[in-house]
Amino acid sequence: MDALAIALLAFFATGYFVLAGADIGTGMLLPYLGRTDHERRLVIASFAPFFLGNEVWLVATAGVLVGCFPDLEGELMTGQFVVFVPLLTGWIVRDVGLWSRGRGPARGPGDEPGGERRRDRAGAWRAVCDGAVVCGSWAVALGWGWLLAALLTGTPYETAAGPVAVLTALAVAVLFAAHGLGFATLRLTGRPYARARRLVGRTGSWQSFALTAVLLGALPVVAGSALPLAARAADSATLSLLVPALLVVLPLLVAAQVWTWRTFRHRVTRPSYL
Template sequence: MEILAAALLGFFTVGYLVLGGADLGVGMLLPWLGRDGRERRLVLAAIAPFFLGNEVWLVAAAGVFIGCFPALEGELFSGQSAVLVPLLAGWIVRDAGLWWRGRTPYRAWRAACDGMVVAGSWTAALSWGRLFAGLLTGDPAEPATGPAAVLTSLGVALLFAAHGLAFGALRLTGPPYERARLPTGRTGGWQTFALTSLVMAALPLAAGARLPLAGSAATGPALGLLVTALLVVTPPLVAAQVWLWRVFRGRVTGPSFL
């Protein structure tokens, strides 16, 4: 059961970073991809159908971690609170900017919401980078510090941005599409998105391999009950994601409700 629990934790975490990392990357580069109000609405329309569904993966990963690895969860959440609080704050600010942007027609309001999307996305991406820097050292109770932590945070944030560009090249049209595909030129498309997805997936797997998951798993029938329940709900979750991506697989040509 411990192996199944660890596999589910890795599955949900990889799912979030591959899917949710794409919309975070788009938010980070919103001012560059969209040069005016209409273009920015087009850019946000590219992630509008996905960002809430993508966050389900993060909630599921947190649920698996808390329920199946309670000892390690307490150690990591308390030790990495200086990293997790900014990560959560960035997530909330980004989502608030997305939801509030289309509520009024005033340009100043929309500009402020765009700033929230960009700032929240960068904060979350940099926090993920610092979290991975700490986890890769094998000491989950201590936030990473020093030049290595700074370089890792920046590197992971740039990876999020590259992943967002690859996703934007699949969804956007017009000038935002040309800007999204500029770094890869004619090689852009699903090949680039698949490559950045593989790198994004490697991050949590490398970090998880350094954690003592087997020794900190829950004991008794609780673990078996939790793993069984997760195995039941995972196929519908995956099916819903496949349906969502199939329905909205086309390129956006106009603004959405955001």
């Protein structure tokens, strides 16, 4: 049961980094990919159908950690509290920006009394929400990099500090951005696509996305090897209840992801309500 619990934790964590890494990375590049309000809406529409489903993998990862490795979860929360605060704050800010963007002041026709002022307010509202998406995405990417710096250097119960922590956080953030760039070349059209393709270069879109997916997916696996997972696993009775339940949920989660990606597999040609 211990081995199954560790495998489930690795699978959910890898799924989150690969899937959510795409929308986080695309959000990080929003100012570059989208130069106008219409283009930014197009960029957001490219990952809007996926981001909530992708975050379910993080919830599942946290659930496995709390249920199957409760002692380890407590130690990590204590040792990495300084890291989790900005990471979760960035996550919340980003999601608020995405949900709020299409729910601000309505634009009014220019020839209508007060219409121009309403257009200005609507533009300012969207600019603030776009800033929240970008800043929140960067905070999440850097937060994961900061956390991984502690795990990869063998100090999971101490906050990473110094040049190694800074370089690791930046490297992981760049990897998130590169993953989002590959995702953008698969989903976008028009000028946003051309900008993404320019940075990808001669590498094919699927090849670029697959390469960054492998690298991102390897990060939680390598980092997890530094944790005493087997020694911190819950007792046999607890695992006997939780692991079978997780194995039942697993195919449903995978099926939902397959359905989502198949349904929204085509390139985005027009903005969404966001």
